[in-house]
Amino acid sequence: MYGYHDLPVDVEEEGISISMERVGERWVYRRKFEDEEVEKIILGTEKCLIINPVEPLNTPKEITPNLLIEFEKMLLLGAGEKQQIFLTFPVEIGIFISEKTNKSLEILDVLSLVKQKFTLYGEVSNGVVCKYWKSRVYTSPPSLNPLEEGVMELTLRNTSSEWVKISKAVFNAYGMKLYYDGDVFMKARMDILNKNSAETSFELLSPDGERKGALLKDRRARKEAFGIYGLRKLGLVPLKFYMGWGL
Amino acid sequence: MIPDINFFDFVLYHTSMNGEVYNVTLAALLKFVFILALSVVAARVLTVYLRRSLQDRVSKDVLEAVIKLLYYGTLGVVFISILPLIGLDPSGLLLAGGVAGIVIGFASQNIVGNLVSGFFLMIERPIKIGDQVDVNGISGYVSDIRVISTLVRTYDGLLVRIPNEQVFTTNITNLVGHPVRRFEYTVGIRYSDDADAAIRIIKDLIDKEPFALQNPAPSVFVNDLGDSSVNISVRVWSPVSEWFGLKTRLLWVIKKTLEENGIEVPFPQRVLHFEVEDKKRPQIIEDIKEAEEIENVLNHEERTLY
Numbered sequence: 253m254y255g256y257h258d259l260p261v262d263v264e265e266e267g268i269s270i271s272m273e274r275v276g277e278r279w280v281y282r283r284k285f286e287d288e289e290v291e292k293i294i295l296g297t298e299k300c301l302i303i304n305p306v307e308p309l310n311t312p313k314e315i316t317p318n319l320l321i322e323f324e325k326m327l328l329l330g331a332g333e334k335q336q337i338f339l340t341f342p343v344e345i346g347i348f349i350s351e352k353t354n355k356s357l358e359i360l361d362v363l364s365l366v367k368q369k370f371t372l373y374g375e376v377s378n379g380v381v382c383k384y385w386k387s388r389v390y391t392s393p394p395s396l397n398p399l400e401e402g403v404m405e406l407t408l409r410n411t412s413s414e415w416v417k418i419s420k421a422v423f424n425a426y427g428m429k430l431y432y433d434g435d436v437f438m439k440a441r442m443d444i445l446n447k448n449s450a451e452t453s454f455e456l457l458s459p460d461g462e463r464k465g466a467l468l469k470d471r472r473a474r475k476e477a478f479g480i481y482g483l484r485k486l487g488l489v490p491l492k493f494y495m496g497w498g499l
Numbered sequence: 500m501i502p503d504i505n506f507f508d509f510v511l512y513h514t515s516m517n518g519e520v521y522n523v524t525l526a527a528l529l530k531f532v533f534i535l536a537l538s539v540v541a542a543r544v545l546t547v548y549l550r551r552s553l554q555d556r557v558s559k560d561v562l563e564a565v566i567k568l569l570y571y572g573t574l575g576v577v578f579i580s581i582l583p584l585i586g587l588d589p590s591g592l593l594l595a596g597g598v599a600g601i602v603i604g605f606a607s608q609n610i611v612g613n614l615v616s617g618f619f620l621m622i623e624r625p626i627k628i629g630d631q632v633d634v635n636g637i638s639g640y641v642s643d644i645r646v647i648s649t650l651v652r653t654y655d656g657l658l659v660r661i662p663n664e665q666v667f668t669t670n671i672t673n674l675v676g677h678p679v680r681r682f683e684y685t686v687g688i689r690y691s692d693d694a695d696a697a698i699r700i701i702k703d704l705i706d707k708e709p710f711a712l713q714n715p716a717p718s719v720f721v722n723d724l725g726d727s728s729v730n731i732s733v734r735v736w737s738p739v740s741e742w743f744g745l746k747t748r749l750l751w752v753i754k755k756t757l758e759e760n761g762i763e764v765p766f767p768q769r770v771l772h773f774e775v776e777d778k779k780r781p782q783i784i785e786d787i788k789e790a791e792e793i794e795n796v797l798n799h800e801e802r803t804l805y
Contacts, residue, residue, distance in 0.1 A: 312709050315738055368709035370738060372679050376715065381678050381738045384713045 253345070253399065254432050255475075257301040266365060266399050270347065272301055283347070283361050290361055298352040301360075304477040305402060305436040306346030307425045309383050310362040317425040317481065318493065320373050320382035321404070323389050327418045329410045329444065338390040339404045339421075342366045342383075343436050348478055359480055365400045373422050374497035382422055393435070402436030407455075410444045418444070418499045425481045427454045427491030431474035450499055453492040514586030523586040531584040538577035542570045563628055563643070564621060609664070613647045616667035620644060625671050633672040634661055675739045679712060682735055682746040686753060687728030692762045694721050694729050700760055701733055701753055708749060710741040727767045 253265045259279060262271040269284040272294075279294040281301075309317060321339055329335060347361040371384035388394075393403045410416055421442050431437045444450040507526035514521050546566045553562055579589045621644065626632050630641045632651065639653035649666045651659045674680075688697050701719045705711045715736045722732035733753070737745045754764060 313741070315740055367707075369713050370710060371713035372715060372736070376679055376736075377677050379678055381712075 254304050255302070257303065259299055259301060261301050263303075266397075268345070268363065268365075268399075270301075270303070281347075281349075281360055283363070285363055285365075288363075292360060294349055294360075296351075300350045300352050302348040302350055302357070302478060304346055304348070304475070305343045305398070305430050305432050306359075306362060306477065306480050307428045307430070308342040308344045308364070308385070309425045310344055310346075310480055311364040312368055316370070316381045316383060318373070318380055318382040318422055319425065319428075320371055320384055320420055320422045322384070322386045322420045323418065324386060325389060327389060327408070329408055329416050329418060331410060331413045331415060334407065334409045336405065336407050338393050339387040339406055340385070340390075340394065340396060340401045341387065341404050341438070342368075342385050343398065343400060343402045345399060346478070346480060357478055362480070373420075373495075379497060380422075393437075396435065398432065398434065398436045402430065402438060405437070405439045407439075407441040408444065409441065412444060412446045414447065416444050416447055416499060418442075418450075420499065421450075421452055422493050422495050423452050423454070424491065424493040425479075428479060428481065429454050429456055430477040430479065432477050433474045436477075437474055444499065448496070448498050450495045451492050452495065512586070516583065516586060516588045521586045523584075527584045527586075531581055534581050534584075535578065538574060542573040545573070546570050609662075612664040613662045616663035617644070617646045617648075620649070620663055620667055626666075626673055630676070631674040633674065634666055635669045637661065638674075678739060679715070679736050680739045680742045681715075682737070682742065684733040684750050684753070685722065686731045686733055686757070687725060687764055688731065688757065688762050689765045690729055692729070694731065696760065697731060697757060697762050700756055700762070701731065704749070704753055704756055705733075705735055708735075708745060710737050710745045711749070712736040712738070728765050 253263055253268070253270075257263070257272075260271075260273045262269075262273075264270075267285060270282075272279050272281045274280075274297075277295070277297065279296075279299060281290070281292045281294060283290040308319060319341065321341060323339070327337070342364065343366070344362050344364045346359060348357045349360045350357050369384040371382055372379045373382050374380055393405070396403060406421065408418065421440075423440060429438060439455045440452060441455055442450050442452045507524065507529075509525045510522045511525060511528060512523050514523060546569065549566055549569070550562065582589050620626070626634075626641050626644070626649075628641050628644060631639070632641055634649075634651065637651055637653065637659050639651045639657075639659070641649065642652045642658070643650040644663075646663075648660045648662050651661060653659060686697070686701065688694060698719045698721075702717070705717045705719070711717055712735075717733070717735045719731060719733050721729055723730035735745070735749065757763070
């Protein structure tokens with residue numbers, strides 16, 4: 253389903269039906285999933301449809317730019333250690349419309365196949381609302397349904413001089429970079445400052461989107477996904493998230 | 500012969516500045532008015548530009564405060580700096596302004612009180628533009644915080660102007676002051692129903708609601724054994740922006756789902772015991788037994804009628 257689609261288009265997968273057909277001098281976009289139906293009219297002729305995974309923060313309503321991933325089991329990391337783990341994260345499917353000539357993009361629709369939940373990170377008086385996801389901790393990338401879940405490669409770095417317990421990680425969507433091919437992938441890091449605080453950020457893959465750390469024969473190029481947050485004209489927004497209310 | 504009269508050099512009045520006599524001409528007065536008018540236009544252009552360019556990047560309340568400060572600050576600086584054109588010494592004005600301020604302050608305590616309260620409201624910021632508040636029984640959205648007064652748009656669309664002194668000295672409830680907020684229901688079920696099953700069903704429904712927060716966790720528990728029902732308390736936290744929508748939606752969903760599972764919300768009930776003659780007693784007892792079978796509910800308020 254992911255990728256560029258020339259118009260007209262009609263794709264159906266996992267119960268999602270997406271079509272775009274020409275009616276006179278305009279295009280009609282239709283999307284059906286479960287009970288939900290979306291229909292939009294696009295004026296003009298030279299268009300192209302792009303479907304790719306987007307930041308999991310847009311459905312059912314965009315109320316926060318933060319994603320909290322709770323680990324199924326608590327991790328312990330020794331002082332000064334650096335370890336790599338793999339987590340899962342929820343995927344949202346973004347449908348973009350693009351001009352064929354100048355490639356300017358606009359989001360048309362977003363949907364998600366997974367359960368949506370929000371949570372609070374921090375105190376009631378001054379915490380932040382986050383999209384919530386619970387993940388198992390893997391030592392190698394798990395095989396997942398790319399329409400539902402993605403793989404996050406998380407590098408944990410304990411810069412403190414004591415053991416730390418980690419049960420969650422919070423990320424800021426501004427700076428989130430998703431890549432896709434047969435899977436959906438993103439790479440992040442978590443620098444642990446002390447027992448209660450850490451800083452998280454996202455890392456870019458090498459320019460060709462190659463999967464680092466994989467066997468040579470298994471290497472393949474991933475495409476960089478267009479993000480909804482990436483489309484926005486950003487002012488001075490922090491690309492890192494400071495976890496100051498516990499790990 | 501026509502006399503050579505230059506109206507612009509016409510002296511309007513004389514003043515004294517730094518011990519020297521200063522002639523205020525018509526040209527100087529026009530220059531004063533022109534510069535003041537120009538600075539008003541320039542300040543307006545600046546505020547419009549700032550509002551357009553910063554509206555997506557800065558929150559509305561901060562933006563409005565910055566714009567007001569810039570607008571009045573610019574006008575104030577320009578006004579003071581061009582006062583010599585009309586023969587007024589700014590330092591003397593400040594001194595006179597200080598004395599006049601005290602006099603005016605005594606004369607107009609309410610206005611000064613509102614002004615000072617407005618100043619402290621802007622510094623302390625217990626409320627911001629766009630917040631939902633309850634001030635002295637007036638609930639709604641804060642649409643503007645001005646120097647003298649605060650404007651509140653009530654939920655039914657009325658605009659209420661509250662003097663800042665009143666806002667500052669009364670209890671303010673900011674309904675969106677924290678990122679999350681809790682609501683509570685009491686759901687009554689029959690004594691014959693399985694309370695554990697009801698709690699399980701309600702917890703499942705809450706779990707399916709995206710905006711019912713995972714943490715702080717919701718709590719569902721038997722809170723009271725009432726006259727006619729077992730009362731279950733349902734407490735749910737939600738993001739403050741979604742609180743009202745979730746609260747108004749979830750209760751009916753709980754009621755419908757409980758009924759679909761055979762758990763009902765009972766009506767208030769009362770058992771009446773009649774004392775009758777011995778010969779009629781067996782028949783009445785039969786009637787009562789029959790009634791109890793139909794309404795298989797324990798009842799708690801008993802009364803004997805004689």
